[in-house]
Amino acid sequence: MKIFRFLIIPILVLFSNTSASHAEVFGIKLNNQSDTDTNTFVSPFKEDNERCFKCHGQSKYEYTNETLGRQVKELMYSERIVKRELYYNSNHKKFSCTDCHSAEYLKFPHAGELRMEQKYNCIDCHGGDEKFAQYHFEEIDAEYQKSIHFKLEGEGFSCWKCHDPHSYKISVRNQDNLKETIAYDNAICLNCHSNFDHFQLLTDKEEISLIQKHDWLPNQATHFKSVRCIECHTKINDSIKISHLILPKEEAVKRCNECHSQNSILMASLYKFESKAQRRDGFFNGIILNESYVIGANRNEYLNLLSLIIFVGVAGVIGIHILLRIREKNKTY
């Protein structure tokens, strides 16, 4: 029974990380992206912007109601709240509010017709500008126009539905923050697809359950934590960083082999920018191993060879043994 004492060791190793791992499942923390920049970055428009943040920076605002002749406290409509820390940590942090919004907003109460103002799209600023050429915004726009989301433009869909200009931050992907990037990117999709308040603004469809829709997916929680929605729901494009051609659900990847294979599509999507880094330990698609492990995609060529040699060796010994037995039998008779 001594053997069981030894068995307890791998069991303890196996379970040692349990609590941490469970907390990470579905651990999508959109607001918890690194806030370090907030402390160091000071906007040249900080004071100007504060005129807006004074009311829009939190859920409560106050104003003097001249008709009543007193201070009034009101709740800010949640969709109109812009958190300072998120804004000053976002890609657009250097802008003044009135760079994009009408200067007329500086007057309070705001004029009603201002709500109808035309809003900029990404391409309005980023298109045709050499400074942003490396991001291929024009190609992103062309892909978007072919995507299933573009068909909802009439219903009010726009770049901003996924990329809130007040908080969006490009998630730089590296081996240290891959899981965070995955959670951040998936939260963008879940913002509508698992939030019926947002979803119903764009479609008359009934509420969907993503968990149920993905029932067929083994180890669902692990998949959701380890890959982004867009891995299966977009068409891979080699020339842009993130594919924006969202496919209709019928065309989404459903064959396990697309990822779980030697030529895994993950190498052209999630691990696209890491795949150039080579590992020399014989693992196929080895770069995945730094963060995760994909059955079928991460087999090792040396172990394959070794197992083949052992198998052939054993089969050879058995073959020789059979021949010797046949010879012995023939001698006897």
Add this chain to the structure above:
Amino acid sequence: MYLYPKWIRLWHVINAVLFLILIITGISMQYTDKENASYIVGFAKAIKYHNYAAIILTINFIIFVTGNLLTKNGRYYKISKENFLNELITQLKYYSFGMFKGEKHPFPVTEDRKFNPLQKLTYVLALYVAVPLLIISGVGLLFPEITVSKFFGVSGLIYTDILHISMGFFLSIFMLIHIYTCTLGAKPTSLFWGMISGYHRDDEHHS
């Protein structure tokens, strides 16, 4: 000589069928190909059948260990330290040379000695080392969220998987040798019939 009680024979046949399912589905998962979705068994089906078979195998293994603790069958697996290495060499010499010279089996089967030293060693290694490691690593892969997420900068799942496929591979090789050595009876089929009927005939070699 009645050597194999019903519960052992039932455990054995269930184990054999499960091993075959697990080997076929395991190879199907390990060697998937993007273009050829149905390599032996399609990936999705392979996962499903592999998981079900593994759960049954685990239960079957628990029954086997419990049975060995509660019945006398467990004593056949006890290795005595004295002379074991010499006995092992004797058995190996017999399989390599002796049996071709018409020598008698050095460790004939008795009610107290069901296995020869080579059998004892391989069965103990397979059933008390490889299978438990296979099951533990299998649980780690079945529930990846409970597996160590990172170890020396690499996903803990890769170590778990390498342990799992190595044990799976060695047990597959064990199964191959086990089936072959079972043809070493008086007739190539006698030992297989013994495992079906429960009776071992004295005039046979044994695997």
